Amino acid sequence: MADAIQPLGRNTFGNPANTGKVLSEEEALNLLNSWVENERLRLHMKQVAAVMKAWALERENLSEEEAYKWWLAGLLHDADWEKHPTEHCRIIIEELERRNVDPSVIHCIASHGPRHFGVEPENSMDKMIYVFDELSGFIHAAALIRPSRYEGMDVKSILKKLKTPSFAAQVSREDIQDALSRISNSLEEIIDFIISHQKDVA
Ligand SMILES: [Fe+2]
Secondary structure (H helix, E strand, O other), X not given: OOOOOOOOXXXXXXXXXXXXXOOOHHHHHHHHHHHXXXXXXXXXXXXXXXXXXXXXXXXXXXXXXXXXXXXHHHHHOOOOOOOOHHXXXXXXXXXXXXXXXXXHHHHHXXXXXXXXXXXXOOOHHHHHHHHHHHHHHHHHHHHHOOOOOOOOOOHXXXXXXXXXXXXXXXXXXXXXXXXXOOOOOOHHHHHHHHXXXXXXXX
């Protein structure tokens, strides 16, 4: 993410009266497709969405309804990045507030880059989007240079690439470390989870 992003300057988002209100899958995908032209960015957002939902269901044991909020936050977290790079996050947040979306979804999106947006991840949904965002993109970059893509990809090769500063240099190792320091799971476990849950996302 560029350094010119303006911090959001607030810590509360949405209206508590909208708790439980979400966009339908069709509305969310329409928003993504109309705001984002870059296919690779679209895929990144879908991958983060899939990994977030899988984590909510498998690791947090949440209901389908709750896991859908994780999916929605993942799907839309970078919706304004392409068209509004310096106002990244603020534009999508204001759009979701206008559409009366559940405040937890909006807070989660606002928490996906504390160093840039100035919003601290509070709950597990917030913490996991921060953990998954950069690592998901990093693992996909690694898949793209392998002829067999995700097939046979192992955790060790990703760990090695993380220690190679020139590989996917734009991915902040500092953000990855900071995100991981807020949860109790290991880097190896997170990498393994991402590989197995984003490989089939198209
Ligand atoms: Fe992202």
